[in-house]
Amino acid sequence: MATRTLNCCFLSLHVLLACVIASSGSQEEDAKNLLKFRVSLSNTAQLNNWNATVPMCKNRTANWNGLICLNNALFGLQLETMGLGGIIDVDTLAALPTLKTISFMNNSFDGPMPSIKNLGALRGFYISGNQFSGEIPDDAFSGMKLLKKVYLANNRFTGKIPKSLVELPKLEDLQLQNNQFDGEIPDFQQQNLKVNLANNKLEGRIPDGLRNQESSAFLGNNLCGKPLISPCASKKHFLPKFAIIVIAAGLAALAVIIIGLMVIHSRGRHQASKYETGPAGKVQKKKVGYQIDNKEVEFSNKMENYKKGEQGKLNFVRKDRQKFELQDLLRASAEVLGSGNFGSSYKANLLNGPALVVKRFRQMSSVGREEFYEHMRRLGRLSHPNLLPLVAFYYKREEKLLITDFAENGSLASHLHGNSSPNQPGLDWPTRLKIIKGVARGLAYLYQEFPSLTLPHGHLKSSNVLLDLTFEPLLSDYALVPVINKDHAHQFMVSYKSPEFTHHDRTNKKTDIWCLGILILELLTGKFPANYLKQGKGGNSDLATWVNSVVREEWTGEVFDKDMKGTKNGEGEMLKLLKIGMYCCEWKVERRWDLREAVDKIEELKERDSDEDLYSSYASEGEMYSSRAMTDDDFSFSVTG
Incomplete structure (x- = not known):
């Protein structure tokens, strides 16, 4: 018995030593392969501590940058935000037997996606935020069970x-947003799968297996069906006609009139005709018909004597854009982008032109035709890289259309508050700083161009800050206060949720600054001003009050959005921006910063802290916000609307 026990002990010791030797040998082999892998990369300064004389892993601790270790062995590569480029040598990675996850997110890799199907043991593959391009083969992930x-x-x-x-x-998290994937969405059937397919060129019906996803996961495509609000027309997988989209929204004949695509005439009372020049130079008529639900609606494309106020004509306000006809909108595939307090918005993809957004407004009936035309022409003359350009408009007394460019990256609100995976990076600090600087510049330009307007913007909020492909911000719905019915403006426009209007029924030149301050706090905290969703004047609980309660005793980083990356060595600059936001949110107008001061302070901000400490620099000004012994009355205002 003793001999057997002794033999077992020797056997156990032998197995233990074998495991240690194998682990040591495995680390040495893995180290050689990783050093070989590094050679295929460029800009590898942050991998300089990869050294064969230093063990890669010690239990769960990684001695080499970018490694994830488990049980004294390599588990994953996390080479994120390192400026890396070059080639991802998959064949060398395949020689790492314990490798389970690889991440190269937010680097500078380009070209086609690496062929990874030979890495059959992978659990996670992360390459978001690079410049990979081209088509991905259908079998790219074959066998990766x-x-x-x-x-x-x-x-x-x-x-x-x-x-x-x-x-x-086992697929549970698929992030494909902000690419140029096209065609239909495959029929995913995995249970508990989370996807994000927003801002691509996908079309057709959303598969039944994805109907439980958030609608934001499908925005920026030509898709229909649940969870989107746009139904699919008959057997087609998308809504190819702009008018059909409108009909699906329950606005059939009225919407046809609104979008200026046709003039509806009652049978027996009117006859629609199209006028064109004949061979002899005479004006002749030609009927044109359009089928909707088996009913022919006739409309005129040209009128011989176009009269003032005649319906059915788009009015272009920019000379640098290719003009198009109403028929072009009619032929365009379209998508409902949303429906707000002012009306619905549609994305129209012209057959031979860019994508445009058509937004319909009903609450502009108090403005006369000449006044409306003049204000639209004035908006059309605006030119600034941070304003969404107005391209054309359509006038009808009851309703109006404004046609603008399409912003490829959606709204700031969708990026801050979209339902993304907990592991998906949100907007990083440099991008957020870039956005708020652009917003400030666009707002300053509006103040310059509309010096006589009390509210040069009037409706500044995160959903009205759109982003182009480079995340440059574009202000939308600006300078509309003069043409919006006052009762509706007071009810829904965010400037009228300011403390001066909430308590004193008036606005002033600093009201837009208050909106800028709320936007800054929203951008830094990632919290949505929930009272924006309410109509009319609201209560006393709002985002600014919450921020003030957090920092009242001392400045703290706890207020910042946990999803905000790229904050290393930038906390001081973030605190400076937080202070700017709070000064813009002063309840008392006389203490609130004016635009010039706010813009100047924002322009001074950098991505990384300077050598001068934030606290000492601000304390030297004698203006530390928390030292002013603010009372609850200072922040007893509402952020609703």
Whole structure:
């Protein structure tokens, strides 16, 4: 018995020593392969501590930058935001037997996606935030039965979504947003799958297996069906006619009139005709028909004697844009972008032109035709990189259309508050700083161009800050206060939720600054001003009050959005912006900063802290916000609307 026990002990010791020797040998082999892998990369300054004389892993601790260790062995590569480029040598990675997850997010890789299907043991594959491009082969993920998370967002991929993704049994998180994928969405059937397909060129019906997703996961495409509000027309997978979209929204004949695509005439009372020049130079008539639900609606494309106020004509306000006819909008595939307090918005993809947004307004009936035309022409003359350009408009007494460019990256609100994966990076600090600087510049330009307006913007909020492909902000719905019915403006426009209007029924030149301050706090905290969703004047609980309660005793980073990356060495500059936001949110107008002061302070901000400490620099001014012993009355205002 003793001999057997002794033999077991020797056996156990032998196994233990074998495991240690194997682990040591495995680390040495893995180290050689990683050093070989590093050679294929460029800009590897942050990998300088990869050294064969230093063990890669010690239990769960990684001695080499960017490694994830488990049980004294390599588990994953997390080479994120390092400025890396070059080639991802997949063959060398395949020689790492314990590698389970790889991440190259937010670097500078380009070209086609690496062929990773030979990495069959991968659980996670993350390459979002690079410049990868081209089509991904259908079999790119074939055989990867353990793969759970795939992040390909914010690249330049084109073509169809690879069908091999549908075959991954364990797939639970798929991020493909902000690319150029086209075609239909594959029929994903994985349970508990979370997807984000926003801002691509996808079209057709959303598969039944994805109907439980958030609608924000599908915005910026030509899609229909749940969870979107746009239904699919008959057997078609998308709504190819602008008018059909409107009909689906329950606005059939009225919407046709609104969008200026046709003039409806009652049978027996009117006859629609199209006028064109004949061979002899004479004006002749030609009927044109358009089928909607088996009913022919006749409309005129040209009128011989176009009279003042005649319906059915688009009025272009910019000379640098290609003009198009109403028929072009009619032929365009369209998508309902949303429906707000002012009306619905549609994205129209012209056959031979850019994508445009058509927004219909009903609450402008108190403005006369000449006044409306003049104000639209004035908006059309505006030119600034941070304003969404007005391209054309349509006038009808009861309703108006404003046609603008389409912003590829959606709104700031969608990026701050979209329902994304907890592991998906939100907007980083440099991007947020870039956005708020652009917003400030655009607002300053509006103040310059509309010196006589009390509210040069009037409706500044995160959903009205759109983002182009480079995340440059574009202000929208600006300078509309003069043409919006006052009762409706007072009820819904966010400037009229300011403390001066809430308590004193008046606005002033600093009201837009109050909105800028709320936007700054929203951008830094990631919290939505919930009272914006309410109508009319609201209560006393708002975002600014919450921020003030957090920082009242001392400045603290707890207020910042936990999803905000890229904050290393930038906390001081973030605190400076927080202070700017709070000064813009002063309840007492006389203590609130004016625009010039706010813009100047924002322009001074940098991505990284300077050598001068934030606290000492601000304390030297004698203006530390928390030292002013503010009372609750200072922040007893409402952020509603």
